Amino acid sequence: MTTQAGDELWSAIGDPSRREVIDLLTGHGPASASWLAGRVPFSRQAVAKHLAVLERAGLVARRKEGREVLYRIDAARLEAATREMAEVAAQWDRRLRAVKRLAEAAYEHQRKTGTETGASERDTP
Amino acid sequence: MTTQAGDELWSAIGDPSRREVIDLLTGHGPASASWLAGRVPFSRQAVAKHLAVLERAGLVARRKEGREVLYRIDAARLEAATREMAEVAAQWDRRLRAVKRLAEAAYEHQRKTGTETGASERDTP
DNA sequence: TTCCATGTGCAACTATTGGTTGCAGAATCC
């Protein structure tokens, strides 16, 4: 159930280069593709492509300012994205604890009764 | 500063398909590539490749069980990864607030004195 | 033991995508 429409958001944030761009924008404020390209280990065109992806995901907005185009972070959207990240992380955590509890219970049961449960490997033999 | 060695962890988690695999492993416990392939919209070989990536990143460990190979989540490593995610999110949040404060201060200054600050676009004219 | 079924691993191929270079067009500054 984790794979829904918000997938675009995740893969926008998942890329290291895009995170670097987001880093710069959050640290400095609105900036142009050329300005960003001077602070990043790849070309302006690469930056432009990443900005396009981020814009499609709604994480940045563009504004024309004279002959340059400034990109700024959409704070609300970015916050929503990070909230979703935290949510997924929390879910994994809950599940891991649940599985651990089940495994321990199964071990206890087997130790006491000698019964093989084997509920882990195969559901449909 | 975000792009360090932990980058491998991030891109391991960043991929939607890999998140799906992690989802299944956290929800069910140790499982084989074939078992996972039956619950996922892509082939067993694709699953195997993702598991290899996750293993290189230290997020899963393999254990041979008869003729099948079971993969299980390394809970500690996954928790470390999600903690790092949360850390990055928190940093973005702090920076966005800081930039907002600066912008408001600059606006105040300009409104009172009529001075153009223009510290946003260009650092090296 | 032999045979069959099932799970794994390897290799070749395709499509997508992150990255590059090069060039053309538009807006600003002198």
Add this chain to the structure above:
DNA sequence: GGATTCTGCAACCAATAGTTGCACATGGAA
């Protein structure tokens, strides 16, 4: 008006996520 500088488009390259196909191994059954 002309030089500069910033953007946008296109062609190309490399890595990787996905596929199919086949060979190998192991466990269970006749």
